[in-house]
Amino acid sequence: xxxxxxxxxxxxxxxxxxxxxxxxxxxxxxxxxxxxxxxxxxxxxxxxxxxxxxxxxxxxxxxxxxxxxxxxxxxxxxxxxxxxxxxxxxxxxxxxxxxxxxxxxxxxxxxxxxxxxxxxxxxxxxxxxxxxxxxxxxxxxxxxxxxxxxxxxxxxxxxxxxxxxxxxxxxxxxxxxxxxxxxxxxxxxxxxxxxxxxxxxxxxxxxxxxxxxxxxxxxxxxxxxxxxxxxxxxxxxxxxxxxxxxxxxxxxxxxxxxxx
Numbered sequence: 511x512x513x514x515x516x517x518x519x520x521x522x523x524x525x526x527x528x529x530x531x532x533x534x535x536x537x538x539x540x541x542x543x544x545x546x547x548x549x550x551x552x553x554x555x556x557x558x559x560x561x562x563x564x565x566x567x568x569x570x571x572x573x574x575x576x577x578x579x580x581x582x583x584x585x586x587x588x589x590x591x592x593x594x595x596x597x598x599x600x601x602x603x604x605x606x607x608x609x610x611x612x613x614x615x616x617x618x619x620x621x622x623x624x625x626x627x628x629x630x631x632x633x634x635x636x637x638x639x640x641x642x643x644x645x646x647x648x649x650x651x652x653x654x655x656x657x658x659x660x661x662x663x664x665x666x667x668x669x670x671x672x673x674x675x676x677x678x679x680x681x682x683x684x685x686x687x688x689x690x691x692x693x694x695x696x697x698x699x700x701x702x703x704x705x706x707x708x709x710x711x712x713x714x715x716x717x718x719x720x721x722x723x724x725x726x727x728x729x730x731x732x733x734x735x736x737x738x739x740x741x742x743x744x745x746x747x748x749x750x751x752x753x754x755x756x757x758x759x760x761x762x763x764x765x766x767x768x769x770x
Contacts, residue, residue, distance in 0.1 A: 608626070610659060611662045
């Protein structure tokens, strides 16, 4: 890890009605890293993501981006420097695909011709035909197409940081797998720094450079898949049991070399 990570959490605490949602979390995220945060409901992972963009404020501790304390930054300006992808897509239902993708550049005052060119560029990036999709409304799209538009919108203002909250969880397995692979390729191609929230350990292991495991507001472990595989933390071992068990069952069920 670099001496000055792009994003750093230092002793972050956040409580709701006296219950700790995030409890003394310290974590560093390198520029260009893909970090997945895994944990069950109530683990604090989504709260940590919302703290990163100041949708909510920490009770104590410090979050820095490029060494700068985000508490000193304008919250709206901070959010416009980041891209967001949510499980539901979060598209504006009354706005076309092109208008949805261009919303942040428009708010930033980007000239209309530049926005139009950026929309076309992003539709190409997320593998959707420009002419076929730019004027459609969200309800005219499949779930996978809506998520591709959500990714395009997140990238429209050329952010360095993308925050993703269960981005592929509502999709069917084939679409989820394809979109996960495509986003990982975009992350690498564009030099993004991505923090992805997921409850799916298999997805985290396959997509992320490192995985952070949270439970009851605490950060239990963080490391590469290989490092987590040697963890002595009981909850981490429990989370790893499912992908390991699935791998063994598939080996037993599928013929050697693939499906006959």
